[in-house]
Amino acid sequence: AQSVTQLGSHVSVSEGALVLLRCNYSSSVPPYLFWYVQYPNQGLQLLLKYTTGATLVKGINGFEAEFKKSETSFHLTKPSAHMSDAAEYFCAVSGRGGSNYKLTFGKGTLLTVNP
Amino acid sequence: GAGVSQTPSNKVTEKGKYVELRCDPISGHTALYWYRQSLGQGPEFLIYFQGTGAADDSGLPNDRFFAVRPEGSVSTLKIQRTERGDSAVYLCASSAGVGGPGEQYFGPGTRLTVT
Numbered sequence: 500a501q502s503v504t505q506l507g508s509h510v511s512v513s514e515g516a517l518v519l520l521r522c523n524y525s526s527s528v529p530p531y532l533f534w535y536v537q538y539p540n541q542g543l544q545l546l547l548k549y550t551t552g553a554t555l556v557k558g559i560n561g562f563e564a565e566f567k568k569s570e571t572s573f574h575l576t577k578p579s580a581h582m583s584d585a586a587e588y589f590c591a592v593s594g595r596g597g598s599n600y601k602l603t604f605g606k607g608t609l610l611t612v613n614p
Numbered sequence: 615g616a617g618v619s620q621t622p623s624n625k626v627t628e629k630g631k632y633v634e635l636r637c638d639p640i641s642g643h644t645a646l647y648w649y650r651q652s653l654g655q656g657p658e659f660l661i662y663f664q665g666t667g668a669a670d671d672s673g674l675p676n677d678r679f680f681a682v683r684p685e686g687s688v689s690t691l692k693i694q695r696t697e698r699g700d701s702a703v704y705l706c707a708s709s710a711g712v713g714g715p716g717e718q719y720f721g722p723g724t725r726l727t728v729t
Contacts, residue, residue: 541722542618542705542721542723544720545718600645600662600669600670600709601662
């Protein structure tokens with residue numbers, strides 16, 4: 500069975516500071532990996548995903564994530580936080596092959612950005 | 615274009631009552647998913663439709679939960695004899711089809727409160 504651990508349920512940064520949201524997964528084989536963002540009263544929106552190929556993945560809004568197989572990690576970063584980045588962020592995995600539709604989510608990390 | 619819509623946005627019901635939650639996917643999307651998000655948790659997979667058929671209903675918690683998609687478009691999640699533990703946000707998502715981990719587009723959710 501797959502699982503996702505997001506370290507830190509709440510991360511607070513200053514505007515302009517580096518954003519680092521941590522995600523580790525447990526899976527018998529390297530899964531597909533995703534980061535979603537959820538703004539209040541809105542649906543989850545895909546930020547980026549890793550399926551194959553280059554391990555550094557660039558997404559929308561200046562976010563990127565690096566798949567590190569040896570560390571079973573897929574941490575999300577952004578060099579400079581904006582106030583508009585304040586939201587909840589979810590890391591998710593899915594299996595390869597026939598089960599690639601089933602997303603398993605972490606518990607989420609709430610990002611606050613201070614002026 | 616229109617995204618995934620869910621109705622109602624909020625539903626309050628008494629313990630023991632029956633409820634129906636509706637999902638309108640993005641037009642042309644053949645795959646549809648239901649997830650449940652409890653307070654402080656990430657979304658949890660409930661069921662996946664490919665076309666009209668439920669391809670995977672392994673996430674439904676018990677036989678009080680049932681979902682249909684009779685014409686391969688709109689889906690209804692039905693909960694019988696609701697319990698207070700059913701209180702959660704129910705999310706619907708759709709994607710373009712099979713093959714690869716296609717992006718799932720999420721609706722804003724229906725917040726169900728069982729009193």
